Amino acid sequence: MAVVGFDVGNLSSYIAVAKGGGIETIANEHSDRMTPSVVSFSGPQRSQGQEAKSQMVTNPKNTVSQFKRFIGRKYKDPAVQEELKRTPYNVVETENGGIGMQVQYQNEQEVFSPEQVTATFLTKLKTTTETALNTKVIDCVISVPQYFTDTERRAVCNSAYIAGLNCLRVMNDTTAVALAYGIYKQDLPTPEEKPRNVVFVDMGHSSLQVAICAFNKGKLKVLSTASDRSLGGRDFDRVIFEQLAKDFLDKYKIDVNSKLRARQRVLVEAEKLKKQMSANATRIPVNMESVMDDKDVRSGMQRSEFEALAADLLKRVEVPLKAALDQIKIKLEDIFSVEIIGGSTRIPAVKEIIKSVFKKELSTTLNQDEAVSRGCALQCAILSPTFRVREFTVTDLTPYPIKLKWTSAKGEPGEMVVFKKNDEVPFTRMLTFYRSEAFSLEAFYSDEVPVPYPDSFIGKFTVKNITPNEEGESPKIKVKVNINRHGIFSVSSAHVVVKLPPEPEPEEPKEEAGKEGKGVNGKEEVNKEGGGGEEGAKMETEPTTPNDTAGTEEQPKQGAAGQEGEEKMETSEEQQEKQDETDTSKTKDEEEGKKENGDKEDGKKGKAKVKYSNRDLPIESVVNELTLPQLQLLYEKEMHMVAQDKLERDRSHAKNNVEEYVYEMREKMYGSLEIYITEEDREKFSALLNETEDWLYGDGEDLQKNAYITKLEDLKKLGDPVVKREQEATERPRAFDELGQALILYRKFLTQYNDGDEKFSHIEKADIEKVERCLKEKEEWRDKKQNAQNQIPLTKDPVVLASQVRTELQNLISTCDPITKKPKPKPKEEPPKEEPPKDETPKPEGDNPTPTDEKMETESTEANKEETNPPPQADEMEVD
Ligand SMILES: Nc1ncnc2c1ncn2[C@@H]1O[C@H](COP(=O)(O)OP(=O)(O)OP(=O)(O)O)[C@@H](O)[C@H]1O
Ligand SMILES: [Mg+2]
CATH class of the missing domain: 2.60.34.10 (Substrate Binding Domain Of DNAk; Chain A, domain 1)
Known part of the structure; x- marks a missing residue:
């Protein structure tokens, strides 16, 4: 059974699996190692990851992101209320004071809990893994922020249950990272020696977490942790966004905050700008077309400007760093290294602060994005009875x-x-x-x-x-x-x-x-x-x-x-x-x-x-x-939705096939297929294609899979013969060529035989006659078919198919080859004579070879050495 670690980030998620050769990151269907933590509902279908993310701008009301901020919380929770200020989709209070994410699904207004949305997302990670490994996934380890409380942790376990997963451990992000760091280290102090103390700083999209861990051979112990639950990349995005929004209001008189779609677009731009500023200190331009009221906008920002805008946020970075140190009164010189992970530790100003608190150069030994999932997969391997892994004890706090x-x-x-x-x-x-x-x-x-x-x-x-x-x-x-x-x-x-x-x-x-x-x-x-x-x-x-x-x-x-x-x-x-x-x-x-x-x-x-x-x-x-019966119900609902998703995927696949066929045929009927269809038929077919297109956007817009399959079959009844004629017209000459070459070679064989060629002297007359008969028959067949084919226009179905030509060729070869390749019997043993050197072997008398003959001759000589006759194989012989 697969041994899997899921890092469910607030923005981006990663999947790692333990395999015989080590830990591997699994890429999704877009070959991307990162899957955006987004779930979207569009019409009858749910989508997750990349597909859902692309709907954040186009379908913001039904696209749920940042659900990690809501899991295990109540609607009236002040943190939730704060969160709602920036949430583009509708969130309502449920009967028991819980959180309900309100979306349009299957043409109904539906309310899903954060546990359900998380389960929907976990389903995606699960199926991505199952597809990649071609095996079932049940056991897993899922990461959570170290600051998660009892209820939040229980909620994550519940989500795993709803998704049909068995979560062997809900693991703290920083502890997972520490495990990924320590398990492969060969040079850790022995258990009797002073441990190696390492600081891990993970600044992701929504929060900052710090852990100081002590390592000895075979074990790690978390000594202290500290965090800021509300300080992450998205807070930096927000200050950039505010600045851009202000700029656009001043310069272009548009308030992007007043329109959801415009706000989402500028937010995306703000994040992009932030990342670019991490790599460049120069001013980065911003150009956006038609942001709002058909207005194109221009702006820009420089790193120093960003740092000034984010000064308050940056000041908060050092607080948890110092808190983690203070809790255990550790001396800075007793810290071996400071490892940074999480996307936001790429911000130069953040790095500087971490450096200055620990008075140390920062290490990036670990993969900044994948370390959490890798640690989870390792933990899963340790816990799984099906996997053997080096002993490593993890003590958390x-x-x-x-x-x-x-x-x-x-x-x-x-x-x-x-x-x-x-x-x-x-x-x-x-x-x-x-x-x-x-x-x-x-x-x-x-x-x-x-x-x-x-x-x-x-x-x-x-x-x-x-x-x-x-x-x-x-x-x-x-x-x-x-x-x-x-x-x-x-x-x-x-x-x-x-x-x-x-x-x-x-x-x-x-x-x-x-x-x-x-x-x-x-x-x-x-x-x-x-x-x-x-x-x-x-x-x-x-x-x-x-x-x-x-x-x-x-x-x-x-x-x-x-x-x-x-x-x-x-x-x-x-x-x-x-x-x-x-x-x-x-x-x-x-x-x-x-x-x-x-x-x-x-x-x-x-x-x-x-x-x-x-x-x-x-x-x-x-x-x-949730109680077990409640969970069971939600599990069943999730499984029902998974089945619906599959039905919908198959349905839309069948519909797409019709749509694609219509567009492809319409283009080809006046392009590459034009000469293979009569004008009358083309007009008839074109009319049917147009009619089908109208149907797809009218009556046929929302039908079951079979309706599309039938429609495609109807279209293909007209289209397929034309396509077939084109394929045949390309294939047929090649097949006739192959047959022609073989006929020439066997004809050449007969000529050599009739010329009394010594090397064919062992072949019986009856066999030679057989070859002659077969050759004649095939030549006649070819001539007849070629003539007939040449008589008819390209718009008619061919009289002979390439496959039939190839069958005739095969018949020819199977009749002639056993005769033409029949080995020459061994000459009677004679007393050994001094043999002339190989290249002086006398050639048969009267032989005046053409280049083709020369080849046959050479092969013959070689063959005679091995005491076999030359195989006149069509693809090895050169033809004049
Ligand atoms: N080069 C960069 N410069 C600045 N920020 C970056 C860079 N690359 C990524 N980020 C930011 O890192 C954040 C994502 O980091 P990460 O993937 O570690 O978060 P996450 O795990 O999804 O969130 P969390 O850990 O809070 O749940 C985003 O805010 C992203 O904009
Ligand atoms: Mg993270």
């Missing part, structure tokens, strides 16, 4: 602290930070509670660190089916909280510790580790789980409450894609063992754990036995994501 809130058994509020900023990811912690009834834990982003998301709520997790124990006390409830490899938080499992009756001795209790499904995660996670356990032990000193008893019940299957991921991660048996080991090693509860085990051992030593068993408890999760 959580950018935002997460706290849990609960109400104690006494009714008092409790809370604690369960994951601090920059804690390792993925990671699992174990918390212990004493409860006699169901209780809830609510997860929030802690407000110590600003989170670029208006709602700090992550989820509410209710641990259910708890009852007091036999003594009427609250049993011990162990709860696992986890940030999985997608960076998604959950309360992933809970169990109650139940005291078992002393006799009869039950079977050794086993934790139901596999209940949540077999894991697919890579080895690095196993290691981290080990680490997580130790930290988790501290967490086990959590608040306790009075006595009760515990119940047991199977944990329900949890929701959607994001949770599926965490389930998988949780359930590696290896991980579970590690976790449990660590859990039972420290602290008060750990001690109790020990006691549990100790008691078991004591039992073995014959003392009073107290045995415990763990029983899983169901958890009800309320999180910001």
Whole structure:
């Protein structure tokens, strides 16, 4: 199965696949390695990538771009409201406060969620990959910005689900880049040595991300990250656009902001200008025709002018760079290199700022555009069971602290930070509670660190089916909280510790580790789980409450894609063992754990036995994501639309074929085909072509595929014979030529034979007569057919076809060749004579060869050496 990485950028997306020979970037159907992140709806069809991008100016209302800014967000979110100021298509608030992208699709007004639009785009990346690899694509790794919060990450997982993909990891852009950087490096320090610290700066279309990573052989650890969610290439485009718009208003009195199409065109021009200014410091002219009100405009800009206009934006570049440094108090001399990626790091002023913050020359070791997708493909290879790849451990971090809130058994509020900023990811912690009834834990982003998301709520997790124990006390409830490899938080499992009756001795209790499904995660996670356990032990000193008893019940299957991921991660048996080991090693509860085990051992030593068993408890999760039934519905809808797209593509292909045929024939009827059709027929055919053209733009504009196929067949009934006559008129002389040459050669053979040529003396008379008969027959046939053909005009169907001539030629060859090429029998063995040198071999007497004969002669001599006769092959013989 294919091992794929998708970098879904705000502007441009890339696909990389892992293959035996390394990582390869996949080009789309336009042979372009970059696919624009755009989805367009035009009439009955959806299009994505390049085709959709070309509609940004012509069909802006139904062309959705920048959907990455909306995914996992609500309509009233201030960031969304800000975004809407620059969105050319309609966005509405859905019933549940979500975002709806309103477009015309299949002649209806339809509203799609950002998750659906993202899925539509992922479908495109998926099919592009499938076409290139000629295999199914299911498993993949998808990149997201490091600053994405829980809900945004869940939404990306949901989109993958809707597109029929299995996202093995939602991977931070900068972490993917770090993996692409590190995995092939042969000279990394050993695990015992000081790590190599590398800074990665990714400035793309919409945001700026920085990560400082530590590398040792076989592993990378993200030490710190920082970002500006709203600082990217498009912000630079905007300042250029504003300047051009102002200029056009002053000089030409046109307000391009008042007309969507004009605005889109000037925006495209602004981006082009920005890129040109990266390469040239001189003034770059801008000339646009008929921008608005039929006015042509002229303007221009110089790099220094742009830098002055963008000064406020440029000032913001250093903020995340410094923040990443400050978080870990790293010295600049401990930074090995600064790697830049993302299109906007090509801006000279941006480069200067990065250089001045890190006081280092910048490195471009990595492919600036493709590094993210390559890292994702590598991660997919690491996680995929079908692919073997060098071991490389990736430890990411959580950018935002997460706290849990609960109400104690006494009714008092409790809370604690369960994951601090920059804690390792993925990671699992174990918390212990004493409860006699169901209780809830609510997860929030802690407000110590600003989170670029208006709602700090992550989820509410209710641990259910708890009852007091036999003594009427609250049993011990162990709860696992986890940030999985997608960076998604959950309360992933809970169990109650139940005291078992002393006799009869039950079977050794086993934790139901596999209940949540077999894991697919890579080895690095196993290691981290080990680490997580130790930290988790501290967490086990959590608040306790009075006595009760515990119940047991199977944990329900949890929701959607994001949770599926965490389930998988949780359930590696290896991980579970590690976790449990660590859990039972420290602290008060750990001690109790020990006691549990100790008691078991004591039992073995014959003392009073107290045995415990763990029983899983169901958890009800309320999180910001679609439920499985909702997802299933959307998946089915997407698959239906994929089928519609195919139908529509086939339909429009069939229609195009008719259109193309009409134009081609009309041109040829008065051009290359003119001499092959009578005037009367030409007029008749032309009329039919005109009629068909009218039909295509009238009644036949919107019909099913078969209507076009039938129409084309009708046209071809008239057109094909003419085309065939032209083809025959070209082919036929060539075929007659070939036949003629063969006849000459065999005739020449007969002449040589009749002249008593020694080399044919072994051929029997009957065979010679056969050749003669065949030759005569074919010559007559040729003469008859050629004469007949010459009698009829070109406008009539030919009396003989080139294919028939070639059949006659084949008959001739198969009759004559076995005779003319019959090998001469070996001469009787004679006592060895001294042979004259080769070039002095005497030629047969009376031979006065023509150039043709000479060739035959030479071949004959060579052939005699090999004791075979000359093969008079038509294509090897020269003819006078
Ligand atoms: N030579 C250049 N000079 C200036 N800007 C450039 C140049 N080449 C590309 N860009 C800009 O880089 C941006 C695209 O970069 P990139 O492809 O890394 O973004 P993305 O991955 O789609 O977005 P994001 O990472 O924000 O999701 C665009 O704004 C583009 O105009
Ligand atoms: Mg990017």
